[in-house]
Amino acid sequence: xxFMKRAGLVLLLALAFALGAAEKVKYVFLFIxxxxxxxxxxxxxxxxxxxxxxxxxxxHFPFQAPTTTRSANSLITDSAASGTAIAxxxxxxxxxxxxxxxxxxxxxSIAEIARDRGRKVGIVSSVTINHATPASFYGHRPSRGDxxxxxxxxxxxGFDYFGGGGAAKADDKKSKGYKGNLYDLAAKQGYKVVxxxxxxxxxxxxxGKVWARGADDALPYAIDRxxxxxxxxDFTRKGIELxxxxxxxxxxxxxxxxxxxxxxxxxxTVLRETFDFNDxxxxxxxxxxxxxxxxxxxxxxxxxxGGLTLGFVGxxxxxxxxxxxxxxxxxxxxKSRVSKAKAASFDELKPLIAEWFGLHFxxxxxxxLYVKPEEEAALRAAFDRKALPMAVVRLFDNKASLGWTSSAxxxxxxxxxxTGKKADLxxxxxxxxxxxxxxxxxx
Amino acid sequence: xxFMKRAGLVLLLALAFALGAAEKVKYVFLFIxxxxxxxxxxxxxxxxxxxxxxxxxxxHFPFQAPTTTRSANSLITDSAASGTAIAxxxxxxxxxxxxxxxxxxxxxSIAEIARDRGRKVGIVSSVTINHATPASFYGHRPSRGDxxxxxxxxxxxGFDYFGGGGAAKADDKKSKGYKGNLYDLAAKQGYKVVxxxxxxxxxxxxxGKVWARGADDALPYAIDRxxxxxxxxDFTRKGIELxxxxxxxxxxxxxxxxxxxxxxxxxxTVLRETFDFNDxxxxxxxxxxxxxxxxxxxxxxxxxxGGLTLGFVGxxxxxxxxxxxxxxxxxxxxKSRVSKAKAASFDELKPLIAEWFGLHFxxxxxxxLYVKPEEEAALRAAFDRKALPMAVVRLFDNKASLGWTSSAxxxxxxxxxxTGKKADLxxxxxxxxxxxxxxxxxx
Numbered sequence: 019x020x021f022m023k024r025a026g027l028v029l030l031l032a033l034a035f036a037l038g039a040a041e042k043v044k045y046v047f048l049f050i051x052x053x054x055x056x057x058x059x060x061x062x063x064x065x066x067x068x069x070x071x072x073x074x075x076x077x078h079f080p081f082q083a084p085t086t087t088r089s090a091n092s093l094i095t096d097s098a099a100s101g102t103a104i105a106x107x108x109x110x111x112x113x114x115x116x117x118x119x120x121x122x123x124x125x126x127s128i129a130e131i132a133r134d135r136g137r138k139v140g141i142v143s144s145v146t147i148n149h150a151t152p153a154s155f156y157g158h159r160p161s162r163g164d165x166x167x168x169x170x171x172x173x174x175x176g177f178d179y180f181g182g183g184g185a186a187k188a189d190d191k192k193s194k195g196y197k198g199n200l201y202d203l204a205a206k207q208g209y210k211v212v213x214x215x216x217x218x219x220x221x222x223x224x225x226g227k228v229w230a231r232g233a234d235d236a237l238p239y240a241i242d243r244x245x246x247x248x249x250x251x252d253f254t255r256k257g258i259e260l261x262x263x264x265x266x267x268x269x270x271x272x273x274x275x276x277x278x279x280x281x282x283x284x285x286x287t288v289l290r291e292t293f294d295f296n297d298x299x300x301x302x303x304x305x306x307x308x309x310x311x312x313x314x315x316x317x318x319x320x321x322x323x324g325g326l327t328l329g330f331v332g333x334x335x336x337x338x339x340x341x342x343x344x345x346x347x348x349x350x351x352x353k354s355r356v357s358k359a360k361a362a363s364f365d366e367l368k369p370l371i372a373e374w375f376g377l378h379f380x381x382x383x384x385x386x387l388y389v390k391p392e393e394e395a396a397l398r399a400a401f402d403r404k405a406l407p408m409a410v411v412r413l414f415d416n417k418a419s420l421g422w423t424s425s426a427x428x429x430x431x432x433x434x435x436x437t438g439k440k441a442d443l444x445x446x447x448x449x450x451x452x453x454x455x456x457x458x459x460x461x
Numbered sequence: 462x463x464f465m466k467r468a469g470l471v472l473l474l475a476l477a478f479a480l481g482a483a484e485k486v487k488y489v490f491l492f493i494x495x496x497x498x499x500x501x502x503x504x505x506x507x508x509x510x511x512x513x514x515x516x517x518x519x520x521h522f523p524f525q526a527p528t529t530t531r532s533a534n535s536l537i538t539d540s541a542a543s544g545t546a547i548a549x550x551x552x553x554x555x556x557x558x559x560x561x562x563x564x565x566x567x568x569x570s571i572a573e574i575a576r577d578r579g580r581k582v583g584i585v586s587s588v589t590i591n592h593a594t595p596a597s598f599y600g601h602r603p604s605r606g607d608x609x610x611x612x613x614x615x616x617x618x619g620f621d622y623f624g625g626g627g628a629a630k631a632d633d634k635k636s637k638g639y640k641g642n643l644y645d646l647a648a649k650q651g652y653k654v655v656x657x658x659x660x661x662x663x664x665x666x667x668x669g670k671v672w673a674r675g676a677d678d679a680l681p682y683a684i685d686r687x688x689x690x691x692x693x694x695d696f697t698r699k700g701i702e703l704x705x706x707x708x709x710x711x712x713x714x715x716x717x718x719x720x721x722x723x724x725x726x727x728x729x730t731v732l733r734e735t736f737d738f739n740d741x742x743x744x745x746x747x748x749x750x751x752x753x754x755x756x757x758x759x760x761x762x763x764x765x766x767g768g769l770t771l772g773f774v775g776x777x778x779x780x781x782x783x784x785x786x787x788x789x790x791x792x793x794x795x796k797s798r799v800s801k802a803k804a805a806s807f808d809e810l811k812p813l814i815a816e817w818f819g820l821h822f823x824x825x826x827x828x829x830l831y832v833k834p835e836e837e838a839a840l841r842a843a844f845d846r847k848a849l850p851m852a853v854v855r856l857f858d859n860k861a862s863l864g865w866t867s868s869a870x871x872x873x874x875x876x877x878x879x880t881g882k883k884a885d886l887x888x889x890x891x892x893x894x895x896x897x898x899x900x901x902x903x904x
Contacts, residue, residue: 056499056527056874063529064536064872082527082890084499084520084876086506093507093780094772094862112778325864327768329537329871335555337536337872419537421768423864428772429507429780431499433527445888447525 043439043460044266044312046132047302048453049076050104051295052097052151053277053323055432060328061285061339061420062292068340075296075303076317079435083444085453086431087321090119093429095450097277098162100320101154103450105129105270107458113162115153121160128454129155132268132461133176140179140257140267144250144294145236145274146186147229148172148200151320155270166190169200173207178267179260180229181253183236183274184213204229218248223260230256239275239348240294241287250298258305266312268461271298279348280323282408283422285415286345288326306438314439314460318453319432325423333419338386341418344376353407364401371397375414386417486882486903487709487755489575490745491896492519493547494738495540495594496720496766498875503771504728504782504863505735511783518739518746519760522878524887528896529874530764533562536872540720541605543763544597546893548572548713550901556605558596564603571897572598575711575904576619583622583700583710587693587737588679588717589629590672591615594763598713609633612643616650621710622703623672624696626679626717627656647672661691666703673699682718682791683737684730693741701748709755711904714741722791723766725851726865728858729788731769749881757882757903761896762875768866776862781829784861787819796850807844814840818857829860 051058063074089099089112096112103109106125110118116125133139143152148168153159156175157168165187172180187193188200197203201211212218212230221228232248240249254271261267273295279287299317306313328337347355352374361367371377376387379394389397393413400409415422434453436444443456494501506517532542532555539555546552549568553561559568576582586595591611596602599618600611608630615623630636631643640646644654655661655673664671675691683692697714704710716738722730742760749756771780790798795817804810814820819830822837832840836856843852858865877896879887886899 060529060872060874064531067531067536077527077890080889082888084525084527086503088507088510092778093510093782094778096778322772325770325772325774325866327770327866327871328873329765329768329867329869331768331867331869334867334869335535335537335539339536421866423768423770423866424772424774424777426772426774426777428770429503430771431503445525446523447520 041440041460043314045305045309045314046266046268046457046461047313047315048128048268048270048457049295049299049302049315049317050151050270050272051276051292051317051319052145052272052274053280053321053427054273054292054295054319055322055430057322057326057328057430058276058280058288058292058319059433061326062289062296064328064337064339065289065342069343076299076435079315079317079437079441081436081441081444083434083436083446083448084431085318085434086447086449088429094427095321096162096427097150097320098154100450101151104318104320104453105154107451107454109451114160115150115162115164115168116158117160124158127155128457128461129177129268129270131458135461136265137461138179138261138263138265138267139177140181140261140269141177142180142250142253142257142269143182143272143274145272145278146183147180147231148185149183149274151272151274152270166193166200167195170195170203173200173203173209178227179257179269181257182231182250182272184231184234186235201229215246215248218252218256221256221260223262228260236275239279239287239350240290241345241348242351250294251301254298254301258301273298277323280326281425282349282411283324283415283425284349284411285326285418285420286342287348289342303437311439314436314441316434316436316444316453316457318434318450320450321427321432322430323427324425325428327421327423328419330416330419330421332416336419338417338419341376341386341414344387345414346374349407349411352410356407364398364406367401367406371410375410377410377414389413484883484903486757488748488752488757489709489711489900489904490756490758491571491711491713491900492738492742492745492758492760493594493713493715494719494735494760494762495588495715495717496723496764496870497716497735497738497762498765498873500765500769500771500873501719501723501731501735501762502876504769505732505739507771507780507782508732508785512786519742519878522758522760522880522884524879524884526877526879526887526889526891527874528761528877529890529892531872537870538764539605539870540593540763541597543893544594547761547763547896548597550894550897552894557603558593558605558607558611559601560603567601570598571900571904572620572711572713573618574901578904579708580904581622581704581706581708581710582620583624583704583712584620585623585693585696585700585712586625586715586717588715588721589626590623590674591628592626592717594715594717595713609636609643610638613638613646616643616646616652621670622700622712624700625674625693625715627674627677629678644672658689658691661695661699664699664703666705671703679718682722682730682793683733684788684791685794693737694744697741697744701744716741720766723769724868725792725854726767726858726868727792727854728769728861728863729785730791732785746880754882757879757884759877759879759887759896759900761877761893763893764870764875765873766870767868768871770864770866771862773859773862773864775859779862781860781862784819784829784857787830788857789817792850792854795853799850807841807849810844810849814853818853820853820857832856
């Protein structure tokens with residue numbers, strides 16, 4: 019009898035093991051670096067390495083799965099099709115949000131599944147919250163450009179927490195379905211809508227659904243912050259605070275501005291956005307350290323942007339990514355400064371170039387930041403055609419041994435990294451549509 | 462008692478499981494695509510996808526580990542330092558072969574460990590067999606340029622099989638240590654040296670050590686083969702035949718010419734070299750299918766070359782990699798054809814450009830291969846400065862939505878793929894020095 023009991027126990031354990039694939043995880047985080055593939059991730063790690071500051075957290079999660087990203091109609095996906103793939107597990111045409119290629123069928127997102135299974139749900143982004151990537155988790159619209167309508171989907175989602183940038187076209191009276199300002203509509207649906215730092219800081223659990231934004235549009239670039247701004251890490255921390263409950267939660271956090279400055283081919287700003295994104299992931303890791311058996315953290319990208327390469331024809335086998343430390347503002351901010359300077363000649367702008375990028379024109383000091391006569395001539399020509407800021411950033415990136423080949427996305431796979439409970443689901447070469455299918459098994 | 466016996470059995474099984482890490486594998490393959498990182502691998506897969514020909518075998522091994530490649534003195538490694546890392550598990554300066562940064566200490570390679578543990582050992586490469594990558598498995602020299610001395614190390618290695626390209630500087634009388642033609646020295650050491658197809662075909666097990674080469678220098682580019690050449694897959698198949706024995710074997714196979722045409726930024730040739738490399742891996746997979754419990758296949762790259770990107774500013778979100786099907790020869794072969802044509806004007810070369818790349822100048826047919834007037838002007842200028850072939854390939858690649866940023870290597874990680882027994886050793890983000898350490902545990 020004693021033996022039979024033990025045999026029964028062994029059988030039960032075997033069954034539990036076999037059923038392991040269906041094991042649930044209480045806290046599930048999905049981080050998406052928009053436009054972040056291996057080049058962007060390794061750029062950040064190389065910069066840390068040169069500075070003697072260790073490794074990039076997300077690159078060293080125990081599981082790292084190369085992830086293909088093609089959409090239904092192109093090898094090069096846009097953020098709507100990739101967002102839909104990551105959120106709903108289905109391929110669609112570029113431009114669609116949570117719908118099929120013909121815009122006939124609405125897909126169900128992993129966030130909606132989490133909601134329907136009794137989890138609390140949070141959606142955070144550093145860009146506008148009705149932008150393609152976050153939209154794919156709650157929206158179902160034929161076009162990513164249907165911002166107002168996507169905002170209506172947000173208001174109707176019943177999700178517990180929205181955080182980050184504001185809504186694009188929040189009061190789009192030209193929309194056929196216009197029925198009021200999105201923030202007002204959200205308030206009517208029971209959302210506490212918060213737009214200032216004090217209000218954000220005061221947010222506490224138990225107060226119902228929340229829509230918090232740190233800026234009217236997107237959050238400022240990390241490199242341009244002046245202090246006091248709510249960061250992506252802050253929004254993540256607040257999300258954990260608000261969403262924690264006995265049934266657990268699902269939270270998606272997007273670092274959306276990595277992509278923006280990859281489009282503009284501005285590596286120094288991309289670098290700081292990647293660090294900022296990594297900091298947000300760190301908040302989840304700190305939480306996971308307290309709940310090691312109940313937390314899964316997945317980090318992915320939706321596509322590569324810009325055709326970034328960690329080498330350049332002019333610098334050969336020498337990497338000079340450490341030069342990026344000399345950049346002190348984003349291309350956008352630099353454009354604004356150049357514009358305000360109203361310079362009549364290129365020479366008037368030299369101090370500005372030196373101040374914000376460390377580049378100099380002193381032939382007596384021929385270091386890595388010296389602008390050679392032929393390079394200066396190219397900058398002068400760019401000034402004449404009113405394209406100086408972009409030319410400065412391009413020259414600066416090339417000096418930092420970095421190349422770019424596109425202002426759009428590329429077909430390079432991304433990498434999906436996972437740590438925590440059931441992280442071993444993310445192995446081998448996967449497709450972006452596999453991500454929500456894997457997540458569904460643990461929700 | 463009965464229960465005690467069963468408990469003992471369970472304990473034994475648990476011990477066997479715990480000791481699993483030290484389990485040995487009889488047949489171990491290590492494939493290295495020189496210059497092959499994710500862009501090169503995905504280029505091949507995208508091309509197959511557009512042609513409706515499925516996926517690239519190596520991209521879908523069950524384990525895929527992103528792998529960092531920096532050398533001891535640069536974030537951008539050369540093939541000597543990366544070869545040494547993959548062969549010996551140690552970082553060294555660019556240029557060193559199987560020795561430390563100061564060229565004071567000789568490292569031990571995984572191939573030497575395999576030999577010393579009674580395995581048969583094979584080294585195969587599509588480029589010269591004393592080139593940096595294969596050299597790192599048997600050579601110990603301060604400089605990758607010490608071809609003759611590296612060849613002496615080859616002759617003295619005692620390895621069982623060398624196959625692929627010939628030896629560079631095989632009869633380098635300028636070498637201080639010159640003591641005869643490398644092939645003669647090898648024969649004296651008991652190697653059967655074979656340089657022709659018939660001799661290669663006649664090679665059979667039981668005949669002792671073999672040094673077989675399919676060409677005097679490197680093997681021809683796959684795209685330029687005219688028929689009858691011994692391919693990398695043939696050398697791999699022959700290696701299996703010659704090395705199979707009760708103690709098992711270790712075989713390293715390098716696809717070395719992927720790198721060469723990445724340096725030259727010729728995507729169409731890189732594509733065919735990648736397929737050729739994949740075909741060689743397929744030979745090992747066919748063998749593994751017959752010995753599933755005894756075979757481990759690991760595929761890696763030593764670094765990325767060229768800063769290849771799968772997108773280009775001129776083609777936006779549309780991938781046109783299928784255009785590469787129009788390329789019929791390598792840049793090297795095209796250079797030779799252009800040179801032989803002795804054209805007095807650019808126009809004389811238009812038929813050659815059309816024949817080998819499908820590009821045309823017919824304004825009435827404005828398809829993807831049409832050379833626009835401004836592009837034609839650029840080709841004319843390239844003709845004038847005797848750089849036409851390179852300009853043709855560059856234009857062709859850009860039309861195929863591909864970009865390049867360097868003629869050297871870049872710091873992008875590679876991907877290490879594994880299948881078969883103990884393939885699960887290759888997970889997460891690893892470093893190239895981890896590869897031989899992992900392999901050592903199964904040898």
